[in-house]
Amino acid sequence: xxxxxxxxxxxHTDVRDPIGEGHPTCRxxxxxxxxxxxxxxxxxxxxxxxxxxxxxxxRSIEGISQRMLTLTLRSLERDGLVERTVTPxxxxxxxYALTPVxxxxxxxxxxxIAWAEEHRPYVATARxxxxxxxxxxxxxxxGQ
Amino acid sequence: xxxxxxxxxxxHTDVRDPIGEGHPTCRxxxxxxxxxxxxxxxxxxxxxxxxxxxxxxxRSIEGISQRMLTLTLRSLERDGLVERTVTPxxxxxxxYALTPVxxxxxxxxxxxIAWAEEHRPYVATARxxxxxxxxxxxxxxxGQ
DNA sequence: CTGTATCCTTATTGATACTG
DNA sequence: CAGTATCAATAAGGATACAG
Numbered sequence: 001x002x003x004x005x006x007x008x009x010x011x012h013t014d015v016r017d018p019i020g021e022g023h024p025t026c027r028x029x030x031x032x033x034x035x036x037x038x039x040x041x042x043x044x045x046x047x048x049x050x051x052x053x054x055x056x057x058x059r060s061i062e063g064i065s066q067r068m069l070t071l072t073l074r075s076l077e078r079d080g081l082v083e084r085t086v087t088p089x090x091x092x093x094x095x096y097a098l099t100p101v102x103x104x105x106x107x108x109x110x111x112x113i114a115w116a117e118e119h120r121p122y123v124a125t126a127r128x129x130x131x132x133x134x135x136x137x138x139x140x141x142x143g144q
Numbered sequence: 145x146x147x148x149x150x151x152x153x154x155x156h157t158d159v160r161d162p163i164g165e166g167h168p169t170c171r172x173x174x175x176x177x178x179x180x181x182x183x184x185x186x187x188x189x190x191x192x193x194x195x196x197x198x199x200x201x202x203r204s205i206e207g208i209s210q211r212m213l214t215l216t217l218r219s220l221e222r223d224g225l226v227e228r229t230v231t232p233x234x235x236x237x238x239x240y241a242l243t244p245v246x247x248x249x250x251x252x253x254x255x256x257i258a259w260a261e262e263h264r265p266y267v268a269t270a271r272x273x274x275x276x277x278x279x280x281x282x283x284x285x286x287g288q
Numbered sequence: 289c290t291g292t293a294t295c296c297t298t299a300t301t302g303a304t305a306c307t308g
Numbered sequence: 309c310a311g312t313a314t315c316a317a318t319a320a321g322g323a324t325a326c327a328g
Contacts, residue, residue: 007312010300028186030267031260036180038301042172054310065302070311080270091309092308101266108252108259115252116175122245123174126224151292154320182321198290209322214291235289236328 007067010037010075034079034105039064039072041109044098047082048106051097081105151211154181154219178223178249183208183216185253188242191226192250195241225249 035041039061046052046060058069073096076082081102087093098106179185183205190196190204202213217240220226225246231237242250 006314027261027264028189028257030264031256032179032182032185034260034267035176035256036182038176038180041176045172058310066311067303067313068301071301078271078274079267080274081267086310089309092311094310101263104263105259108255111252111255112175112179113172115249116178117171119245119248120171120174123178123223123225127222130222130224202290210291211293211323212321215321230290233289236291238290 007071007074010040010068010071035109035112037072037075039068040076041112043069043072043076043096044081044102044106044109045113047096047098048103048110051085051095054094054096057096076102151215151218154184154212154215178225179253179256181216181219183212184220185256187213187216187220188225188246188250188253189257191240191242192247192254195229195239198238198240201240220246 042061042064043057046057052060054069054073057073058064058066061069064072073082073084077084077096080099083097083099083102085095085097087095186205186208187201190201196204198213198217201217202208202210205213208216217226217228221228221240224243227241227243227246229239229241231239
């Protein structure tokens, strides 16, 4: 799925699955791709607090480009996870909100985020330990 | 983070955060990257059923290359999420298992997967509807 | 069996400029 | 304000060959 000449969709495999019919891997791939791109979860999480305008999202996320915000939003909209509401006023106004189903996903996402916050110190320590002791071999349990 | 000349680590930002100190975005990025790569979650999920050998994982995942399996496993090990046990027998044997903390993550992952399975039909429908009606403009609520 | 090293292709993201 | 179009850079992933 390359950029076909215009704003392309964010990641996400198509509805047809690439490997085989009911292969368990494929079922999973769907969500993982949905949650796996760089911005979707961040956007979903923000929208979890309530509807927001395009510009609000843009400011809140900080590192995101217009391109990626639009791409992410479109993709979420396509999957029925967020709803886009255009108010064609003088400077146009567009609001985004989680759909009911989108909210159920955002609950899962929150769980993930909670896990992250709780275990970040552990992971940081583990990484330091790993990166440190990568040279010596004493972790293969010498006396066994 | 490019491939530095050898098997490089899978995704994952470093411990230092790239934007700013306590920026909320960065906290999240940690997990999202962990869960966001193509194979980590699949591996964690398999290991959720109990320890498995390298070759078992390889067969179970189907589309994965040796390279990516090793990369993923190393990365998970580095973060203290899986434990690697080498048995230096004649044909070497290596087992991988979730650590206690790894199991807590796998619980979150399961939630995500459950969500996926439950809402896949909805998402598929939403996509079809979106892709279909992309041409006409009647969704901007003409009568408002 | 369990990896590692390379090379190569493609996917993803960012920067920038421009439009209704 | 809320996008879209292009182009360029990078990162991720796969294929293949080789090694302990």
